Amino acid sequence: MKPVHSQGTIEQYRQILNRKGSMYNILQQTADGLSNAFARDQKTPEDLIFDLFKIPNKNEASIGKLLTVLKSYGLQESDPRLKPMMDKIWKIEQMKEEVSNEARDPKHWKLSKDDFKLCINESLTLISRTLQNNLIIPSWQQFCTIIKSIYDHCKAVKDGKVATYIPQLARQNPESWGVAICTVDGQRTSFGDTKTPFCVQSVSKAFNYAIAASDLGADFVHHYVGQEPSGRLFNEICLDSKNRPHNPMVNSGAIIVSALIQNKLNMADRFDYMLQRYRKIAGGDYIGFNNAVFLSERLTADRNYALAYYMKENGCFPKEMTSMTDALDFYFQLCSLEGNCDSLAVMAATLANGGVCPLTEERCIQSRPCRDVLSLMYSCGMYDYSGQFSFHVGLPAKSGVSGAMICVIPNLMGICLWSPPLDRLGNTCRGVEFCKELISKFNFHNYDSLAHTESSKFDPRKRYGELEKDQVVSLLFAAKAGDLNTIRRIYMHGVDLEMADYDKRTALHLAASEGHIETVRFLVNIAKVKVNPKDRWNRIPYDDAVSFGFNQIATLLEKAMSLTESRDSGIQSGIPEEGEKPTLTSTNASTGHLPRYVSVSSSESSEESGDEINQNLPSIEAEKNGRKISFTIGEEQKSDVSS
Known part of the structure; x- marks a missing residue:
């Protein structure tokens, strides 16, 4: 952009030329304006x-x-x-x-x-x-339409039963069904009962581990708890070969992890600390506490008490743990935290975003713990269905007996699903069905990105239509500049070199208008583009070459057009009789393309033109009435007949 003197600078010039005052004052004003001598007309x-x-x-x-x-x-x-x-x-x-x-x-x-x-x-x-539509999912409305159809499909699922081991869960409405999504760019959508609060229950295990590993380090945490799937029930009384709980996603491992978190503080401060951490991960969305659920959990905790005393006997707890009751109460409190689909979708999106909340852009979880918790969710997050889920869905997920479930698509989005009816393994029936349908329509499976995968799944991350626009722009700019290397590269990618702009002008139009004869030769002889395409003004490339005085290009295009009108690479009908010329059709006249094996020269010499035209033309041999006939396509009248 050409710099334009600002009005202030012009005024300074006027004062210097017509000065009546002190030269010192004028020079001082000039010096003050030197830093902004030019004005820009570009808009902010x-x-x-x-x-x-x-x-x-x-x-x-x-x-x-x-x-x-x-x-x-x-x-x-x-x-x-x-x-x-x-x-x-x-x-x-x-x-x-x-x-x-x-x-x-x-x-x-x-x-x-x-x-x-x-x-x-x-x-x-x-x-x-x-x-500028520079977000992770550019086709947002189309994506939401597909999600809505999956939501409606899963709403008809009537399988499963609501958990009844505590009264508060047994009172949940089995018809409740909510889905919320939050992307790593903060794009959000939700369907159904997404504002209804529910307890996070075992979903808390994933975030408790991530917080503990962020505060204490993953190596320290895994000194007390393993990483392997147990192959046992989630509340079974057993330890691994090192006398540790198998992983943080089973009850025994979750109790140990909660005992590690801020264990030097009193119970009130520990609870407040975790509440604030959850709210930070949720980007300030709703996180509450259900005291009735907490009290009910504590009343029905015989199995968890048995687990805790068994682990205490085997020296699994840290030395700072002095009260077994306090340790279990803290674990029950974390299970009794409340959220809704919207807030848990943001928490899942924080995991998808590498531990950075997409709404506040604050780091809530360190990068390695975030990676580790996703690995654990992938292998152990769905109770005894974890192996099947990772096989069929291929995404990290964590479920709870309240019907809550989060699913993480790394670097893309977090999803929260909530529906109280559970299958026999303790997972929400509608949530699992939703994930299966999601994978059937989108290429979100962990291994959908493999090379040579044959799939018609929709990828919402792609900018559909943008690739073709970029190809048109690159092709036309290359044709205008005579950049034959770029055009060759585009040709090798299988791009249609007949693509046109808004005015229906093709690369051949531009190359002919700019006088790039080598580009024209390539487009006509190699790419075999249509030689007489019309733009919106009904002009063909030949007209442009003549208008701008590029006679050599005009000659080449004229020969090419004459060939498309009079020759074809196939025989009209049958095999010619002895002494007859092969009759060639003019089917290419309607398409404007040169025959496959024909090329033209821009030279005025008919001899040169003929040599180039006949180069590498195929011969055809046939038999008719017991006679062998051979001739070369594209020649004027060559035929060789033998008995």
Whole structure:
């Protein structure tokens, strides 16, 4: 962009040329303006966004339209990253309402240009990325439509029974069914009962381990608990060969892990610490506590007490653990924490995002513990169904007896599923069915990305249509510049070299217009593109070559067009009689393509042209009426007849 002198600089020039005052003052003003000698007419991102949502004939923009567009990409008004913008908007609108004494619908909020730019400034990066569709799932609406169809399919599942070992779980509505999704970019969608609170139960085991390993280190934690699937029931009284619980996802391992967390603090501080950590991982979404469930868990904890005393006898607990009752109470408290589908989807997305909450962009879990917990969820997260789940679904997941279940797609999204009816292994029936349907439609399985995989599954991460646009742009720019190497590379990738732009102009049009004869030769002789395509003005490449005076290209294209009108690579009918010329069809006249084995030269010499045309042409031998006949396709009148 050519630099343009700013008005301030021009004013300084005027003062120097028509000075009446002190030269010192003028020089001082000039020195002050040297750092900004040139003005730029390029608009700022704030200006561009304002123009997008500007109300016609007014210097105002519609905030309602901006929020609607952001929501269509999966961003919600409650997103913490948009909070600075929303706070400023509310403040400005409240002031307007006080002045006008009238409540206003947020959908109709309008802001002046200065107020609009002020509001979006602190959330500018996120808004710009969203409007450029530079998010992890670009086809968000299409993705949500498919998820909704899976949700509706699973809603019809009536299998399973609600857990009854404590009254609070037995009272859950078996028809409750919720699905929530949060991507690593904070795109969110939900269906069904996503605001209904429920206890996390065994889902807490995954986050307790991740927090303990982040605070203490994975090596320290695994001094007390193993990593192997047990092959036993989740609450079986058994230890591994090193006298440790098999993994943190069985009850014995989860009790040990909870005993390691902040064990030097008193019970109240330990609970408060974990509550805050959960809320941080959930990005500030709802995390609560159900005291009734806690009391019921403690009353029906005979098996867990037996596990704890067995582990104490075998020296499994850390030395800091002085009260068995306190250790188990803390474990029951963590199982009795409450969330909903929306909040647990964010927690799952934090795991998918490497331990960084996608809503607050704060690191909540260290990278190695995040990797380790996903590995454990993959191998041990679904009780005795873990092996089957990893085989069929191929994703890390963790379920609980409340009907809650989280599923993590690394580097993409977290999913929370909640439906109280459980199968015989303690997993939510609708949740498991949802995951199976998800894998059948999307390439989310851990091994769907293998080379040479034959699959018609949908990949929501791909920008469908973007590849073709990029190919058109690359091809046409290469043709305009005469960049034959790039065109060869595009050709070798199997790209259609007849692709056209909005004006229906092809690479051959541009190469002919710019005089790139080698490019034209390649497109006509090698790529065999259509030699007479018409653009929106009904002009063909030959017309462009003539208009711009590129006679050599015009000659080449003229020969190519004449060949497409008079020759073909096949025989019209039968085999010619002795002494007859082979009759060639003109079927290529309708397509405008050269026959496969024909090439043309731009030379004026017919001899050179004939040599090039006949080069490498195939011979055809046939038999008719007991006579062998051979001739070469593309020659004028060569035939060799023998008896």
